[in-house]
Amino acid sequence: MQDNLLDVLETQWLEEEDLPDSSSQDTQVYYVRSVLKWHYRQEDWYIPGNFLLIRSGFGQAAPDVAVLKGYTNQQKDKERPQSWRIDPPRRPAPAVVIEISSKETWEKDLLEKVILYGQLGISEYFAFDADTPRNWVGRTERLLGWKYQNGQPQAIAPDSRGWLWSLELDSWMVADNNFLRLLDKYGQPRPAEWEVIEATQSELDTLRAKLKEMGIDPDAL
Numbered sequence: 001m002q003d004n005l006l007d008v009l010e011t012q013w014l015e016e017e018d019l020p021d022s023s024s025q026d027t028q029v030y031y032v033r034s035v036l037k038w039h040y041r042q043e044d045w046y047i048p049g050n051f052l053l054i055r056s057g058f059g060q061a062a063p064d065v066a067v068l069k070g071y072t073n074q075q076k077d078k079e080r081p082q083s084w085r086i087d088p089p090r091r092p093a094p095a096v097v098i099e100i101s102s103k104e105t106w107e108k109d110l111l112e113k114v115i116l117y118g119q120l121g122i123s124e125y126f127a128f129d130a131d132t133p134r135n136w137v138g139r140t141e142r143l144l145g146w147k148y149q150n151g152q153p154q155a156i157a158p159d160s161r162g163w164l165w166s167l168e169l170d171s172w173m174v175a176d177n178n179f180l181r182l183l184d185k186y187g188q189p190r191p192a193e194w195e196v197i198e199a200t201q202s203e204l205d206t207l208r209a210k211l212k213e214m215g216i217d218p219d220a221l
Contacts, residue, residue, distance in 0.1 A: 093121030
């Protein structure tokens with residue numbers, strides 16, 4: 001499934017105006033954003049990547065993925081900003097941020113940013129190590145998460161499967177080898193748009209084959 005997904009991602013990139021490179025970090029950022037944008041497409045959310053967040057007196061950061069709820073209700077225009085100056089309650093912080101660790105960033109992801117995102121007013125923060133070999137030195141996990149209470153981080157405890165529950169996303173966050181997956185409360189995957197299209201096409205192909213076995217031409221129906 002993973003190799004097939006990578007092939008699909010590369011095909012999708014060819015249709016993008018700004019192509020990311022082929023690193024696992026960029027692949028994962030693209031995939032996570034695609035899942036979030038498709039599943040929450042009916043919500044009033046803005047889900048940018050490498051999005052600069054600034055809060056006066058507290059600092060700034062540019063998480064790989066941010067989930068900003070209620071964006072269009074906050075803005076009169078339809079332009080998508082490249083940065084966001086946090087000024088609650090008028091301009092709230094993103095509800096969730098996600099970092100995909102690299103060799104250069106992993107220590108900050110697990111130390112400095114855990115504190116910084118609380119200061120910026122983030123509700124939940126997840127960090128994921130997508131690479132093989134691993135970037136996180138001395139860690140057995142691939143996925144960690146924190147929720148914040150009054151800006152103070154509290155580690156999100158994994159269940160017996162190692163899954164982390166995101167209250168803000170109403171989803172399980174799951175490390176599936178080199179991919180970060182989102183699952184619903186029943187453990188069913190939350191797919192990206194092209195995965196839905198692929199599944200639908202597969203079902204149609206199966207139906208067509210069964211009709212032909214029965215001597216029925218599906219194109220004549």
